[in-house]
Amino acid sequence: MVKRLRRIGLPRVLALGLAVLTSAAPAQTAFSAPAPTPRLQSLEQAVASVGDPALDEAVATKLPIVRQAFEQVGEGNASYYGNELAGNRTSSGERFDPHAYTCAHRSLPLGTKLRVTNLANGRSVIVRVNDRGPFTRGRILDMSLAAARDIAMIGPGHARVRLEVVREIA
Incomplete structure (x- = not known):
């Protein structure tokens, strides 16, 4: 389940x-039979x-309906971190969950939502910045296992991605 x-x-x-x-149940009139109670x-x-x-x-x-605008903030190589860090504290103070849609970025504010698009296949996912990193030269983002799986970067372990900040507009 x-x-x-x-x-x-x-x-x-x-x-x-x-x-x-x-x-909701349909409204009753004075001359109609009571409507059956809707079953949850x-x-x-x-x-x-x-x-x-x-x-x-x-x-x-x-x-x-919530509309979203996307502002491109960069392109580069991304990697992911998996179960080996599960339960460790992130920079935001929460515990790392490999099944959550989160990521680590060096400079974007914590809590920022990003749309990450794998440039090799066009698949994208929305993640939340909750940690700092990556600390490997040439990488711009570390993603959780669940997010990496959704954009098909588990096999190679890294991918060239486009980052866009998600902004909600009313």
Whole structure:
């Protein structure tokens, strides 16, 4: 179950939960029979219905749309660090989790969200800066294992990437 939730992503799970919990019964009139009480779905049922057009429409109408702008801040080589550092403290004070979408950058403020695009295959992922580094010459970013897996850089161990700062606009 946890692996399945990780695959579809936390924002999607939260959106599904919101759609399920906020579904309201139709209004009653004085001359109609009472409407049946809506049945709440379990989390498993909500996750299983991912891709259902009716559910996608319900989610889309109940959640605000957040637009994002991207500002390119650099290109260079990135690497990843995996399970060997799990549990160690990062520069932000939190513990390193190889399954989280985080990264280490030398100068960007902690908490900055970056879109990292693998230039070899065009795949991208959004990560949060929570640590300082890399301290290897020629590298501009160290990513977590989960983020590196999403952009297919696990095999070679490093990749040429483009970094863009994510800015939310209203």
